Amino acid sequence: xxxxxxxxxxxxxxxxxxxxxxxxxxxxxxxxxxxxxxxxxxxxxxxxxxxxxxxxxxxxxxxxxxxxxxxxxxxxxxxxxxxxxxxxxxxxxxxxxxxxxxxxxxxxxxxxxxxxxxxxxxxxxxxxxxxxxxxxxxxxxxxxxxxxxxxxxxxxxxxxxxxxxxxxxxxxxxxxxxxxxxxxxxxxxxxxxxxxxxxxxxxxxxxxxxxxxxxxxxxx
Amino acid sequence: xxxxxxxxxxxxxxxxxxxxxxxxxxxxxxxxxxxxxxxxxxxxxxxxxxxxxxxxxxxxxxxxxxxxxxxxxxxxxxxxxxxxxxxxxxxxxxxxxxxxxxxxxxxxxxxxxxxxxxxxxxxxxxxxxxxxxxxxxxxxxxxxxxxxxxxxxxxxxxxxxxxxxxxxxxxxxxxxxxxxxxxxxxxxxxxxxxxxxxxxxxxxxxxxxxxxxxxxxxxx
DNA sequence: CCAAAAGTGTTCGGCTTACACCCATGT
DNA sequence: ACATGGGTGTAAGCCGAACACTTTTGG
Numbered sequence: 001x002x003x004x005x006x007x008x009x010x011x012x013x014x015x016x017x018x019x020x021x022x023x024x025x026x027x028x029x030x031x032x033x034x035x036x037x038x039x040x041x042x043x044x045x046x047x048x049x050x051x052x053x054x055x056x057x058x059x060x061x062x063x064x065x066x067x068x069x070x071x072x073x074x075x076x077x078x079x080x081x082x083x084x085x086x087x088x089x090x091x092x093x094x095x096x097x098x099x100x101x102x103x104x105x106x107x108x109x110x111x112x113x114x115x116x117x118x119x120x121x122x123x124x125x126x127x128x129x130x131x132x133x134x135x136x137x138x139x140x141x142x143x144x145x146x147x148x149x150x151x152x153x154x155x156x157x158x159x160x161x162x163x164x165x166x167x168x169x170x171x172x173x174x175x176x177x178x179x180x181x182x183x184x185x186x187x188x189x190x191x192x193x194x195x196x197x198x199x200x201x202x203x204x205x206x207x208x209x210x211x212x213x214x215x216x217x218x219x220x
Numbered sequence: 221x222x223x224x225x226x227x228x229x230x231x232x233x234x235x236x237x238x239x240x241x242x243x244x245x246x247x248x249x250x251x252x253x254x255x256x257x258x259x260x261x262x263x264x265x266x267x268x269x270x271x272x273x274x275x276x277x278x279x280x281x282x283x284x285x286x287x288x289x290x291x292x293x294x295x296x297x298x299x300x301x302x303x304x305x306x307x308x309x310x311x312x313x314x315x316x317x318x319x320x321x322x323x324x325x326x327x328x329x330x331x332x333x334x335x336x337x338x339x340x341x342x343x344x345x346x347x348x349x350x351x352x353x354x355x356x357x358x359x360x361x362x363x364x365x366x367x368x369x370x371x372x373x374x375x376x377x378x379x380x381x382x383x384x385x386x387x388x389x390x391x392x393x394x395x396x397x398x399x400x401x402x403x404x405x406x407x408x409x410x411x412x413x414x415x416x417x418x419x420x421x422x423x424x425x426x427x428x429x430x431x432x433x434x435x436x437x438x439x440x
Numbered sequence: 441c442c443a444a445a446a447g448t449g450t451t452c453g454g455c456t457t458a459c460a461c462c463c464a465t466g467t
Numbered sequence: 468a469c470a471t472g473g474g475t476g477t478a479a480g481c482c483g484a485a486c487a488c489t490t491t492t493g494g
Contacts, residue, residue, distance in 0.1 A: 013235050013274065015313055054233065054311035058304045082302045082315050084278045091274035093235060095302050095313070163473075180475070181457065188455095204472040205464035383446075400448070401484065424445040425491035 014092045017061040018049030018131075020080070020138035021070060023103040023118065024155055029171050030103075030118040031135050032069060033127070037113045040087070041128030047135070048116070049094065062097040069116055071107045076100040076154035076217060080138055086129040094129075098138035100154040122174070143173060149219050150191040153212040159195055161207035162186075189220050234312045237281040238269030238351075240300070240358035241290060243323040243338065244375055249391050250323075250338040251355050252289060253347070257333045260307070261348035267355070268336070269314065282317040289336055291327045296320040296374035296437060300358055306349040314349075318358035320374040342394070363393060369439050370411040373432040379415055381427035382406075409440050 021032040033045040048069045052061050062077055080096040087094075108116045119125065121139055124132060145151050146169065155168055166182045186192055192210045200206035241252040253265040268289045272281050282297055300316040307314075328336045339345065341359055344352060365371050366389065375388055386402045406412055412430045420426035 013233050013272065015233050015235060052233065052311075052313075056310075058302065058313065079302060082278065082299060090276075091272075093272075093278065093315070161473085178458070179473090180459085183474085185456090200465070202472070203466035203470065205474075207473060381446085398485070399446090400486085403447085405483085420492070422445070423443065423493035425447075427446060 012091060014089075015052040016049055016092070016094045017052050017058060017065060018047045018094050018096050018134065019062050019065045019069075019077075020047055020096065020098040020135055021066060021101060022098065022121070022138060022142060023101050023106065024168050024171050025103045025118055027167055027171050029121040029139070031121050031124065031138075032108075032116055033119050033124075034069070034111075034114040034116045036128055044128035045119070045125050046128035047096075047131045052095070058095055058097075062095075062099070066099050066101075069109055070101055071109070072101045072105055074105075076151050078141075078217075080134070080141060083130070083134065086131070086134070096134050096137070098141060100142070100151060102155055102157060104157060139172075146172060149217060150189075150212060150214060151217055152191070153215045156212070159197070159209040159211050161199065162210060163207060165192070165210070191218075191220070232311060234309075235272040236269050236312070236314045237272050237278060237285060238267045238314050238316050238354065239282050239285045239289075239297075240267055240316065240318040240355050241286060241321060242318065242341070242358065242362060243321050243326065244388050244391050245323045245338055247387055247391050249341040249359070251341050251344065251358075252328075252336055253339050253344075254289070254331075254334040254336045256348055264348040265339070265345050266348035267316075267351045272315070278315055278317075282315075282319070286319050286321075289329055290321055291329070292321045292325055294325075296371050298361075300354070300361060303350070303354065306351070306354070316354050316357070318361060320362070320371060322375055322377060324377060359392075366392060369437060370409075370432060370434060371437055372411070373435045376432070379417070379429040379431050381419065382430060383427060385412070385430070411438075411440070 023030055023032075032048065034048050036042055036044050036046050048065050050061075050065065052058065056064070058079065059077065062079075063073070066075060066077065067073055077097055077099045080098050082093055082095045084093045086092075103118075121135065124135060126132075127135075142151075152165065152168060156165060162183050163179075165186065166177060166179065169182070170176055191212060191214075193213050195209045195211050197209045198206040199209055243250055243252075252268060254268050256262055256264050256266050268285050270281075270285065272278065276284070278299065279297065282299075283293070286295060286297065287293055297317060297319045300318050302313055302315045304313045306312075323338075341355065344355060346352070347355075362371075372385065372388060376385060382403050383399075385406065386397060386399065389402070390396055410433060413433050415429045415431050417429045418426040419429055
């Protein structure tokens, strides 16, 4: 590493990339955590992450972490914020991302040491570094995004019923919505459309199946 | 710099901090640019910025840049986004910030080489790196923030008339607002209040002076 | 008295909210 | 037949947008 005049000298800096991976399981918003196997915070739960490799972009690094932990490649991934106060060390920044995945498509990495595990987002254990505030930040961002984008597609399978979609929204906002108003809203937003098919799943009227009009992130 | 097991090795990385400094001058939204005095992009206009020092936080680095360029310390400063594709070099990220200043309080640094200068935000020259997209990102963020926060305080003096405030909003959004609706809105939002004083400034009815109810950033 | 900017209310349409009953099915 | 979740319409309040005239001053 060269030292030199002015901006030519690069002090030792660490850039890490961390990912808040969120999903819905059993009607509950959950975040993926791993068990730290090294110091500091040995044995604590923490967000998946690691150093940025010099050859990769920030988005690539986040996608790589996500793939390693969940096996998912098709997903919603977005940069959240860059923190400099997570590990209390100078010259160290962490670029936090958040990702949304459909839990049905996830196969958690079988890694005995890290024990990746889904935790209910309200009810996290004490986390290493200041990871709790990173998760909170991600949840706030997610709630905002649900209001004006179609990102919910990344939490849903190809087709789904309106009740299922409503349940996902309710899990994230932590409150119930009116069924009629919810339906009017998502349909008039144009983010979903009926497929024409129905699905019978119990001793009651079958539900119509819907799909997202687009599975690319879009602002409304 | 140590090399070692696992995460102990830190590859050479550069973290720079850049700042989009916005203000209103002559009814126009303007951004502060400097003239590059070194390679690459020698002689091009670019956003103020520099390397993060190992001893400082990201916010400190951004505030330091801002102070160096404008002499302003009391301001609105917020992290925007972290880019990894600005200079096309691997292992380099730039944490972009945006700042709002009241141009009446600014004394630009007298630095013949850098020639810091205000440019109209729509009408920027071609910029070094991909700085144009950083400025665009800042303007979008500013417009959004004006809708649901009181950050406009940082562009205004202690007291001002409603017409002056409206003019600032119009400069930023690039369109005219209805006078009555604008007044109703800012007053009902509770972000400003009348001082009781008036100011006469021409051959017409004097205007009432208003002030911000808070000069700390607040969401509505 | 004239020019110039300051100040002030009302109407309309659209959106959000609240709310209750019938439908189709499996058992 | 009954239990279960699926599906539907309407009324009220609130918010944003459009719109024109009077007031106060300096010259």
